[in-house]
Amino acid sequence: MIARARLLSVVVTLLAGAIGIISSTQTWIFVLLEDGIHHQLAVPGAAAVPVLAPLSLAVLALGAALSIAGLVLRYIFGALTVLIAAVLAVLTFQVYAPDTRHVASTVTEATGISGADAVSELVAGVSTTPWVPITHAAWVVLFVVGIFILATARRWKSTGRKYTTDAATTAPAASRPHDAIDDWDDLSRGEDPTARPLD
Template identity: 35%
Template sequence: MNASRMKSPAIIATIVGAGLTLLSWSQTWFDLRLADGAGAGTPADAIPVAGSIASPALAALSLAGLALVAALALAGPGLRMVLGVLEVLLGASIVFAASTSIGDPVAAVSPAVTDATGVSGAGPTAELLASVTASAWPAAAIAGGALVVLAGVVVLATGTKWPASSRRYRGVRLAETDDHAEPAPRAASDRAIDDWDELSRGDDPTG
């Protein structure tokens, strides 16, 4: 595909990846069961642990990814390279945060154990756990982060060749000039201002 046509796919991939991460963050990541005698129901009672508890940083990371979308849509070629680097780092941070929770689920659910039992500390809360079962949402967050990384790579590879933003986003719209065209008539208010300036300098504008 032509590099100049990669703007929309890169922006859409950023939206999908960041949006998937934010959605994952709001869902249940783990179901934990406490050991018998832990003081919060029976071992058969599963306690859901949301992504907001298991990996709280994902909310800020995903929102930052969504904020990049507007910047990428309006930025010039040079700034796109900077944003591309930021996007790769942002996606990598999402993958790292979600992977850390999957790699150490006991630590990820520790705050939920503390809420249920009043016991704090990684060691004491680990002793109260009977089991921890992961859902598919942590993997979905990793997929979202990977998609953001891929979009950032596309920005770095093709961003300098993207078409410029639409004219409707520009502050000033310049009309084409014609060397043989007569100058446009000046407004009366502009002439009055010039006359006042001449009077201030001591010149007579009627002379």
């Protein structure tokens, strides 16, 4: 599990961010208006929770950055992941029992009527869609992943090890005698092997 901690953290973070972005465009609430003709309005996630789309984009950015982050940044990104997940989880949880603030912008746009009291008088009923629990579950999982990142960050495999290994394997070459293989390597790099001092 620890060996794949980075991959798991990145994939789950990107997935949670993607769910947030997609759900921000989907219907979260249906509002029944008491305006004489009883019609229904669909309220998208971005209207119910205005910070949903921008914070979901931030989660996507965190997921991408985690794939190359060093030790210090892992802790910073882990803390940000926990914070953003907690905020979004709380705001999404509140939509289980939506009130006027969650539907006001959509009602105002459709009717031209503004003000909390006026909008409240128009609303005859509200109901939520499955996108609310789906998105809420994504934030709960993201919160757990944020804790996981903080707990395992020190044990993640470093992304710079490949380059360190390459440097380590090429360094001894300078201390050994020059041979025909080195001449071919020089030619492949566009260098003149005859210009090298004889060993």
